Amino acid sequence: xSNYKRIKxxxxxxxxxxxxxxxxxxxxxxxxxxxxxxEIRTPIIESEELxxxxxxxxxxxxxxxxxxxxxKKGRLLTLRPEGTAxxxxxxIENSLINLGSPQKFFYIGPMFRYExxxxxxxxxxxxxxAEIFGTDYPLADAELIHLLHEFFRSLKLTNFxxxxxxxxxxxSREKYKKVLKEYYTPFLPNLCEDCQRRYNTNIMRLIDxxxxxxxxxxxxxxxxxxxxxxxxxxxxxxxYLDILEVPYEIDPKIVRGLDYYSKTAFEVEHLDLxxxxxxxxxxxxxxxxxxxxxxxxxxxxxxxxxxxxxxALKKEHIEVKKVSQIDVYIAYQGEQAELESIKLSKELRKxxxxxxxxxxxxxxxxxxxxxxxxxxxxxxxxxxxxxxxDVVTVRNMETGEQTKVQRSWVIEVILExxxxxx
Numbered sequence: 494x495s496n497y498k499r500i501k502x503x504x505x506x507x508x509x510x511x512x513x514x515x516x517x518x519x520x521x522x523x524x525x526x527x528x529x530x531x532e533i534r535t536p537i538i539e540s541e542e543l544x545x546x547x548x549x550x551x552x553x554x555x556x557x558x559x560x561x562x563x564x565k566k567g568r569l570l571t572l573r574p575e576g577t578a579x580x581x582x583x584x585i586e587n588s589l590i591n592l593g594s595p596q597k598f599f600y601i602g603p604m605f606r607y608e609x610x611x612x613x614x615x616x617x618x619x620x621x622x623a624e625i626f627g628t629d630y631p632l633a634d635a636e637l638i639h640l641l642h643e644f645f646r647s648l649k650l651t652n653f654x655x656x657x658x659x660x661x662x663x664x665s666r667e668k669y670k671k672v673l674k675e676y677y678t679p680f681l682p683n684l685c686e687d688c689q690r691r692y693n694t695n696i697m698r699l700i701d702x703x704x705x706x707x708x709x710x711x712x713x714x715x716x717x718x719x720x721x722x723x724x725x726x727x728x729x730x731x732x733y734l735d736i737l738e739v740p741y742e743i744d745p746k747i748v749r750g751l752d753y754y755s756k757t758a759f760e761v762e763h764l765d766l767x768x769x770x771x772x773x774x775x776x777x778x779x780x781x782x783x784x785x786x787x788x789x790x791x792x793x794x795x796x797x798x799x800x801x802x803x804x805a806l807k808k809e810h811i812e813v814k815k816v817s818q819i820d821v822y823i824a825y826q827g828e829q830a831e832l833e834s835i836k837l838s839k840e841l842r843k844x845x846x847x848x849x850x851x852x853x854x855x856x857x858x859x860x861x862x863x864x865x866x867x868x869x870x871x872x873x874x875x876x877x878x879x880x881x882x883d884v885v886t887v888r889n890m891e892t893g894e895q896t897k898v899q900r901s902w903v904i905e906v907i908l909e910x911x912x913x914x915x
Contacts, residue, residue, distance in 0.1 A: 500616070500617075501610060501616065502607075502608070502610040502615050502616025502617065503615060503616060503617045504615060504617075509815070512813045512814070512815050512816055513803045513806060513807075513813055514799065514803070515813075515816045516648070516806075516813040516814075516816075517621075517648065517799055517802050517803060517806075518601060518621070518799070519816075520644065520647050520648055521599075521601070521621045521644060522599075522601075523647075524640060524643060524644040524647060525599045525623060525640070528597070528636065528640050529597050530597040530598060530599040530623055531597065531598060531599070532598070532599055532600065532601075533580060533583060533598040533599070533600055534600065534602070535573070535576070535579040535580060535582070535583050535600065535602075536573075536579070537572055537573055537602065537603060537605075538570050538571065538572060538573070539570070539571055539573055539578070539579055539582065540568070540569070540570065540571070541559070541561050541569035541570060541571040542569070543571075543578050543579070543582055543785070544559060544571055544573070544574060544575075544578055546784065546785065547577075547578035547581065547753060547781060547784065547785055548574070548575065548578060548753065554574045554575065554606060557607070558574060558606040558607045558608055559571050559572075559574050559605075559606070559607070560572040560574075560605045560606075560607060572604075572605035573604055573605065574604055574605060574606045575604055575620070575796065576600050576602070576604065576620055576622040576796055577622065577624060577753070577778070577781070577794055577796070578753075578781075578785070580598055580600060580622070580624050580794075581624075581781055581782055581785055581787070581792070582785060584596075584598075584626055584782065584787065584790075585782065585785060585786055585787035589626075590626070590627070590787070590788060590790065593627075594626065594627025594628065594790075595625050595626060595627040595628040595633065596625070596626045596627055597623070597624070597625050597626075598623070598624050598626075599621065599622065599623045599624075600620075600621070600622050600623075601619070601620075601621050601622075601799075602619065602620070603617050603618070603619050604617075604618055604619070604620050605617055605618075606618070611769070612769060612804065613766060613769035613798070613800055613801045613804050614769055614800075615800060618798060618799075618800055619798070619799040619800065620796045620797065620798055620799065621796070621797050621799060622775075622794060622795060622796035622797070623637060623640070623794055623795055624792060624793075624794035625637065625792060625793050625794065626782070626790055626791075626792045627790055627791065627792070628791060628793075629726075629777075629779060629791035631726050631727075631729040631730040631733060631757070632729075632733050633793050634730050634733075634756075634757040634759075634776075634777060634793050635730055635733035635734050635737060635739075636733075637775065637793060637794070637795055638655060638657070638734060638739055638741070638759055639734070639737045639739050641655070641761055641773055641795060641797070642655060642739045642740075645761065645772075645773075648802070648806065648811070649809075649811050650763070650802075650805055650806065650809060650811070651809065652763060652764045652765055652805075652808075652809060653761055653762060653763045653764065653772065653805070654740070654741075654742060654761070654762055654764065655739065655740065655741045655742070655759065655760075655761050656741065656742050656743075656744040656747055656759060656760050656761075656762065657730070657731075657734075657741050657742070657743060657744070657747070657757070657758070657759045658715070658716070658743065658744055658745055658746075658747040658748070658757075658758045658759070659715070659716065659719055659723050659724075659726065659727040659730075659756055659757060659758070660697070660715055660748055660754060660755065660756065660758050660776075661715060661718070661719045661720060661723040661755070661756060662720055662722060662723055662755055662756065663755065663780070664720060665718055665719050665720040665723055666697070666715075666755075668718050669697075669713070669715050669718040670696050670697065672713050672718065673696050673697065673699070673700070673712065673713060674692070674696055676712055676713055677692060677696070677699055677708070677712070680705075680708050684699070684705055684708070685702065685704040685705055687702070687704075688702050688704070688705055697715075697748045698748065699712070700712050700745075700746050700748060701746050701747065701748055703768060709746065714745040715745055715748075716743075716745050723756055726756050726757070727756070727757070730757060731743075741759075744760075747759065747760055753778040753780065753781040753784070754776040754777065754778055755776075755777055755778060755779050755780060756776070756777045756779070757776045757777040757793065758774075758775075758776035758777075759774065759775060759776060759795070760773065760774040761773040761774070761797070763801070763804075763805040763808070765805065765808035765809070766801065766804060766805060766808065769801060769804075771801075772797055772798060772801045772802050772805055773795055773796070773797035773798075774795060774796065774797075775793070775794050775795025775796060776793065776794075776795075777791070777792070777793040778792050778793070778794070779791040779792065815868065818847070818868050818869075818870065819847050819848070819849045819864075819867050819868065819869040819870070820841075820846045820847040820848065820869070820870050820871065820907075820911055821841055821846055821847070821848045821849070821869065821870070821871045821872070821873055821907060822848075822849045822851070822860070822861075822863070822864035822867065822869035822871070822872045822873070822890075823837060823838055823841075823848065823849070823850045823851060823872070823873045823875070824851055824857055824860035824861055824864065824872055824873070824874050824875070825851060825857075825860075825874070825875045825876065826856065826857050826875075826876045826877075827876050827877035827880075828877070829877045829880045829881075830875040830876050830877050830879065830880055833875060833880050833900075834850060834851070834873075834875055835850065837873065837875075837885070837903065838850040840904060841904065841907065844904055844908065846904075846907060846908070846911070849864070849867060849869060851863070857874065857876075861874075861888075864890060865890060868890075869890050870889075870890060870891070870911065870914050871887060871888065871889060871890060871907065871910060871911070872887070872888040872890055873885050873886070873887055873888075873903070873907075874886040874887075874888060874895075883899065883900045883901075884897050884898060884899055884900060885897075885898055885900055885903055886898075887903070887906060887907065887910065889910070
C-alpha cells in the first residue's frame with residue numbers, strides 16, 4: 494500500500510460521484526449562458542495583497558484561512574480563497590471596461606481555505622460564480638437572484654430558501670457599527686473567542702455568529718439605519734423580485750463575511766444541510782474595482798459551492814444520469830481481428846460514437862465482463878473467422894441479444910441500435 498495519502502481537506506472525485514459534478518456544472522453553464530454571461534478563467538495563484546486589500550485585512554479568510562507562501566524571489570503569493578477579487582483584478586488589468594458596460598462574467602474553479610474539514614466544507618473546494626460590472630441598477634441584483642432561483646429549480650432542488658438584506662453604504666454602516674458596539678459592550682466578557690476578536694475588528698460579523706445566537710437575535714437591525722439611497726435601492730430590489738416571482742425572506746442578520754460588500758447581500762440556504770446550509774451567497778460591491786486600482790465601477794455578484802450543492806442533491810434523493818457511459822465496447826480474439834478492430838474503432842469515433850477498444854490480453858469472456866463493468870450499451874465481437882467472412886457480431890449488453898452484421902453496414906446498424914437507448 495502506498496505511503497502517499499491525499500492532503501487533509503481534499504478529496505478524489507471519480508466513478509459515479511463525478512456524474513453529480515457534470516450535472517451541476519453543465520446545468521450552471523446552460524443557465525448562465527441563457528442570461529448572457531461569458532466564462533472567464535483566472536489563475537489559482539495571485540499576489541497576497543490582492544486578497545488582503547480586496548477581501549479585507551480583518552476578515553477570517555485573510556487572518557486565519559489563506560494559503561500564502563513565498564516564491565523563489567521572495568514574493569508573497571496566495572492560493573485564491575475566493576473568486577471575485579481575481580475576476581476584478583483581471584477586469585482591471587485587461588482593460589475590460591473598454592468593451593462597454595454592463596459586462597457579465599462567470600467562473601468555475603477550485604478555491605483554497607485552511608478550515609477545519611467537515612461535511613460540505615473542504616480546504617480545496619469548488620465554486621461557480623458570476624459577476625456583473627458597470628451598473629448600480631438594482632435590477633442587476635434582482636436578475637442574479639432570479640438566476641440562482643431558476644438554476645436550483647433546474648437541478649430539481651425544492652428544499653431551499655432565498656434570504657436578502659441590505660447592509661447599506663459605507664456611511665450608513667459606520668453609524669450602525671457604533672449602535673452595534675454599544676449593544677454588545679455589556680455582553681463582551683461572555684462572547685465566544687471569535688466574537689471578542691471581531692468586536693474590535695469586524696463588529697458586523699457578530700450578528701451572524703453561530704455560537705452567540707441568542708444575543709445576536711436581539712441585536713439592532715441594520716435596516717433601521719439605512720440611508721435614503723440604500724433604502725430606495727432595497728425597495729426597488731424587492732419590487733423586481735416580486736415581478737420575477739422569486740420567493741424570498743428578508744433577514745437583517747445576513748452581512749456576508751467579506752469587507753467589500755455594500756447595499757444588497759443575499760444567501761441561498763438548503764434546509765437539510767445543518768450548519769453548512771448556505772449553498773450560495775453574494776451581494777453588491779460598488780467600491781471594490783476602485784479600491785483595487787481601477788476606475789469607479791459598480792458591481793454585483795455571487796458564488797456557490799459545488800460540494801454543498803451535491804450534498805443537497807443527495808439529501809433530496811435526486812438521481813443524476815451517467816453521462817460518461819460507453820456506447821460501444823470492441824472485443825476481439827486473434828491477430829487479424831485485432832488489426833480490424835483498431836480500424837473499426839477509428840471509424841466509430843469519427844462518427845461521434847463513444848468507443849472503448851480492448852487494450853488487454855483478456856480472452857473474449859473477460860473482455861465482455863469488462864464491457865459490462867464499464868456499462869457499455871453495445872459490444873462488437875470480432876474473431877479471425879468474422880474477419881474472413883467480413884462480418885461482426887453486435888451484442889446488446891442489456892438484453893444479451895446478438896446480431897451478425899456485414900462489416901460495411903456496421904456504422905449504420907450501431908447508430909440505429911443506439912437510438913433504442915434514448
